[in-house]
Amino acid sequence: MSAVLSMSQVSKVYGTGNAAVHALRQVDLTVGAGELVAIMGPSGSGKSTLLTIAGSLEEPTDGTVLVCGDDVSTMSADAQARMRRRSIGFVFQDLNLLAGLSAVENVALPLELDGMGARAARAAGLRVLEELGLAERAAHFPDDLSGGERQRVAIARAVVGDRRLLLADEPTGALDSTNGEAVMRMLRAACKRGIAGVMVTHDAQLASWADRVVFLRDGRVVDQTAPSVGPATLLAGDVAP
């Protein structure tokens, strides 16, 4: 399994002196192609900070971040921006869908920004929407979609094209458990196709969709789950007469 994201000894300090906030402390995290990792931890433990640094939206105070083997700190600003556009998909809680664009236009936008022709980008966008069961909603504008549909459009936009890394911060937002499960099935399927996924959540049910769950506390990785064992161990029943 090749590492798509590799963070080593990453620290992030906001502010200085007495006002310094140690948001991350010596974090090591490696995520391979095809793997979905969930990050859990209490509010303020550094989950979103970890994600923004992994996506090169912010620079670490210390440590190195490799994306697909390339050291982000040595890239020019242009090269970083191109990598973000091409290789990384983001899903944030406030989905940032553009209200003036239809669902399929929103999904196709990153491809167009990257220089793909409008028609080809639209076709690629439509393909992803189809995969996510949203083909009939392609022409709808975000305001005319349900919360669950908007969430799925945002994920479609994050996986369209040749993305390698998917970063999602509370991707199911305030969805009910049925829609939350549909979103997680999609994320899992995207990762099974070879994307590396990192998802931040405080919800244990959502986290349990991941291959590995990493626990953050006060900016540190304090623990992680063991690789999943087979379901056979669940079949030890206890039925009362």
Added chain:
Amino acid sequence: MSIRHALLALLAEGSKYGLQLRQEFEARTGEVWPLNVGQVYTTLQRLEREGHVESDEAGRDGAQRRFRITAGGQRELDRWLRTPPDGAPPPRDELVIKVQVAVRMPGVDVREILQVHRRRLVEEMQRYTHLKAEADPDDIALGLVVDAELFRLEAVVRWLDAADARLRRLPATPTTDAASNDRARPAGPAAEPAESAPAREEARR
């Protein structure tokens, strides 16, 4: 889970042999609850004594008898469906006691204890979720059983998170890393002394 009522429910669909009842029970519970054939025959005997099921082949070996539900059995089944479930003690109780003990023990990092249990629970949830993820989405029986387990486990994790948040409001003990805790505490006075939470639990009993 009551085998008696599960068997009555299966017989409400039509008359069946014991072996068939066992297979159908396992299939409907997503094979998460295995049942041995001895349990099936003992339960059928009991239901027969109570007048809830009957069979034409009285006196024959269990395996050769076909059972059907009686009118009394139908009424019992209907009553059972509407009766609230027993308040069986949740397994969380033992965890509550462990954490209460840990809070009082000197030199124990309670939050580390909480994390050990949190990880174990999330690992168990991962196994259930992966079972659900691999299963046919139309397998309603499996989905129902797995969801019930997941919601139960999730509730325990949320209790651990709440306990963790309570402990964050305490002054750091000598065993915890003060540097990593100082941001976690609010600037105001510490919320409650270490003894108060368990003491309140006890007072409530």
